[in-house]
Amino acid sequence: xxxxxxxxxxxxxxxxxxxxxxxxxxxxxxxxxxxxxxxxxxxxxxxxxxxxxxxxxxxxxxxxxxxxxxxxxxxxxxxxxxxxxxxxxxxxxxxxxxxxxxxxxxxxxxxxxxxxxxxxxxxxxxxxxxxxxxxxxxxxxxxxxxxxxxxxxxxxxxxxxxxxxxxxxxxxxxxxxxxxxxxxxxxxxxxxxxxxxxxxxxxxxxxxxxxxxxxxxxxxxxxxxxxxxxxxxxxxxxxxxxxxxxxxxxxxxxxxxxxxxxxxxxxxxxxxxxxxxxxxxxx
Amino acid sequence: xxxxxxxxxxxxxxxxxxxxxxxxxxxxxxxxxxxxxxxxxxxxxxxxxxxxxxxxxxxxxxxxxxxxxxxxxxxxxxxxxxxxxxxxxxxxxxxxxxxxxxxxxxxxxxxxxxxxxxxxxxxxxxxxxxxxxxxxxxxxxxxxxxxxxxxxxxxxxxxxxxxxxxxxxxxxxxxxxxxxxxxxxxxxxxxxxxxxxxxxxxxxxxxxxxxxxxxxxxxxxxxxxxxxxxxxxxxxxxxxxxxxxxxxxxxxxxxxxxxxxxxxxxxxxxx
Numbered sequence: 001x002x003x004x005x006x007x008x009x010x011x012x013x014x015x016x017x018x019x020x021x022x023x024x025x026x027x028x029x030x031x032x033x034x035x036x037x038x039x040x041x042x043x044x045x046x047x048x049x050x051x052x053x054x055x056x057x058x059x060x061x062x063x064x065x066x067x068x069x070x071x072x073x074x075x076x077x078x079x080x081x082x083x084x085x086x087x088x089x090x091x092x093x094x095x096x097x098x099x100x101x102x103x104x105x106x107x108x109x110x111x112x113x114x115x116x117x118x119x120x121x122x123x124x125x126x127x128x129x130x131x132x133x134x135x136x137x138x139x140x141x142x143x144x145x146x147x148x149x150x151x152x153x154x155x156x157x158x159x160x161x162x163x164x165x166x167x168x169x170x171x172x173x174x175x176x177x178x179x180x181x182x183x184x185x186x187x188x189x190x191x192x193x194x195x196x197x198x199x200x201x202x203x204x205x206x207x208x209x210x211x212x213x214x215x216x217x218x219x220x221x222x223x224x225x226x227x228x229x230x231x232x233x234x235x236x237x238x239x240x241x242x243x244x245x246x247x248x249x250x251x252x253x254x255x256x257x258x259x260x261x262x263x264x265x266x267x268x269x270x271x272x273x274x275x276x277x278x279x280x281x282x283x
Numbered sequence: 284x285x286x287x288x289x290x291x292x293x294x295x296x297x298x299x300x301x302x303x304x305x306x307x308x309x310x311x312x313x314x315x316x317x318x319x320x321x322x323x324x325x326x327x328x329x330x331x332x333x334x335x336x337x338x339x340x341x342x343x344x345x346x347x348x349x350x351x352x353x354x355x356x357x358x359x360x361x362x363x364x365x366x367x368x369x370x371x372x373x374x375x376x377x378x379x380x381x382x383x384x385x386x387x388x389x390x391x392x393x394x395x396x397x398x399x400x401x402x403x404x405x406x407x408x409x410x411x412x413x414x415x416x417x418x419x420x421x422x423x424x425x426x427x428x429x430x431x432x433x434x435x436x437x438x439x440x441x442x443x444x445x446x447x448x449x450x451x452x453x454x455x456x457x458x459x460x461x462x463x464x465x466x467x468x469x470x471x472x473x474x475x476x477x478x479x480x481x482x483x484x485x486x487x488x489x490x491x492x493x494x495x496x497x498x499x500x501x502x503x504x505x506x507x508x509x510x511x512x513x514x515x516x517x518x519x520x521x522x523x524x525x526x527x528x529x530x531x532x533x534x535x536x537x538x539x540x541x542x543x544x545x546x547x548x549x550x551x552x553x554x
Contacts, residue, residue, distance in 0.1 A: 101361055169392055173460070177385065177414075179382070179413055191398070192400055
C-alpha cells in the first residue's frame with residue numbers, strides 16, 4: 001500500500017512509453033519511404049542534371065535520359081482534370097450545402113462519400129469503356145476525365161463543409177439584405193468559405209497529381225513524345241514509375257527513383273502550403 | 284339608396300385602409316411552430332409608423348422568433364410553420380416576394396455580423412450594388428457616406444473605408460450593420476437585442492441612434508431588458524411564453540401595468 005504511488009507512477013511511465021513506441025511505429029514507415037526515396041533519388045537527379053527533367057527516356061540499359069514527357073503529361077492531365085472537375089465539384093458542394101435536407105441533397109452527400117472511397121481503378125475502367133474504346137486510343141482527354149472523377153468528391157466535400165461551417169449569422173445577414181439565394185451564395189458565402197474551398201481544390205489537385213490507377217487504362221503513357229494532342233496518349237510521372245519498375249533494366253530502376261523523388265517534391269509543393277494556410281483559417 | 288350604400292361602403296373601405304396604412308407592421312392571429320413546439324401563440328399586434336416599438340420578455344419567450352417572422356427570415360429554417368398573417372403597411376408579407384419584404388423591413392442582429400472578408404465600404408455598399416439600387420460609383424459613394432453618417436460611424440471610419448470590417452470593435456461593427464441596413468432605405472428596421480453583446484458606451488451610442496432613426500422610419504426592437512425598453516421605446520409589448528400579455532405606450536405600461544405578470548416582470552420579480 002505504501003508503494004501505491006510508486007506503482008502508479010511506474011504505470012504512468014509504462015503507458016507513456018507504450019504510446020511512444022506505437023507512435024514511432026506508425027510514423028516510421030512514412031519516414032522510411034521518404035528517406036529511401038531521397039537516398040535513391042537524389043543521386044539520380046544529380047547525375048541526370050537538368051536533362052533529367054527536360055529530356056526523353058534513355059534506351060534500355062543506356063544511361064538516364066529524362067522524364068520530360070511524363071512531367072509535361074502530369075501537368076497537362078492535372079490542368080485538364082481541374083478544368084473538367086473543379087467547376088462541377090464546387091457547384092455540387094454548394095448544392096449539398098444549400099439543400100442539405102432535400103432528397104437530392106442528401107443523395108449527393110452520400111454519393112460523394114462513396115466516391116471518395118471508391119477504388120480508383122474502377123474509375124479508370126469506366127472511362128476506358130466510355131472514352132478509350134470508342135475513340136480507339138488512349139488519350140490525354142480520357143486520362144484527365146478519370147482524374148476529374150477522382151478529384152470531384154474531395155473538392156465537393158470540402159466545399160460543402162466549408163459552406164456549412166459559416167456561422168448562421170452571416171447567412172441571415174445576407175438574406176436580410178434582400179439578396180437572392182444566388183447572390184447570397186455566390187457573392188457572400190463563397191467569399192467567406194474561400195479558404196476551405198481552396199484547401200479542397202488543392203487537396204484534389206495534389207491527390208490526382210499522384211494517382212496511377214485511373215491512368216492505367218486511359219492515359220496510355222508517353223516516354224519519347226512530349227505532347228501530341230489531346231486525343232493522343234500522354235505520359236504521367238506515377239504511370240512512368242509503374243511502367244519502369246516492371247522493366248528488367250537497372251537504368252530504368254534508377255530513373256524510377258529519380259521520378260519518385262520528383263513526384264514527392266511536387267506533392268509536397270502542393271501540400272505544404274495547404275497545411276500552412278489551414279492554420280490561419282478562422283471565422 | 285343603393286348608390287349611397289355603395290358610397291358608404293367604399294368610404295368605410297378607405298377608412299379601414301387608412302387605419303391600416305398607419306401601421307408599419309400588423310400581425311393577425313400569428314402562430315409560429317418549430318416542428319411540434321408552439322412558440323408564438325395567437326399574437327395580434329399593431330405597430331404604428333415612425334415610432335420605436337419594443338418587444339420585451341424573458342429569454343425564450345419567442346421574441347426573436349416573432350421578429351424573424353416579420354421579414355420572412357424564419358422561413359430559412361425549414362422546420363418552422365407560420366399561421367395567421369403579418370402585414371407590412373397593410374400588405375400581407377406572405378403575398379409579397381421575400382426579397383421585397385426584406386428590402387422594406389431591414390434587420391440588425393444580436394451578434395454584430397458585418398461580412399468579415401469585406402471592407403467597411405463594401406459591407407455598406409453590398410446590398411445597394413447587388414440589388415442594383417444605384418446607377419454609378421459616385422452615387423454609391425454618396426449613399427455609403429450618408430448611411431455611415433446616419434449610423435454615427437463616419438467620423439470613426441472615414442480614413443479606413445477600405446480596411447476589413449473585422450478590424451472594428453464590437454460596437455462599431457454593430458453600427459456598421461445599422462449603416463448597412465440604413466443604406467437600403469428600408470421603412471422598418473428590426474433589431475434583435477442589438478446591444479446585448481456590447482459595452483455600456485456602445486449601447487448608449489446605439490440607443491441614441493435608434494432615437495434618431497425613428498424620425499424617418501419604424502424601429503422594432505427586441506430586448507430582454509425592461510430598462511432598455513423604457514429608455515428607447517414609445518410603445519412596448521410584453522411577451523411571455525409565446526403569448527402577448529400586454530401592449531401599450533411605454534410610459535403607461537411602466538407607470539401603470541395592467542397585468543400582474545407585467546408588473547412582476549417590470550419589478551424584476553420574474554424574468
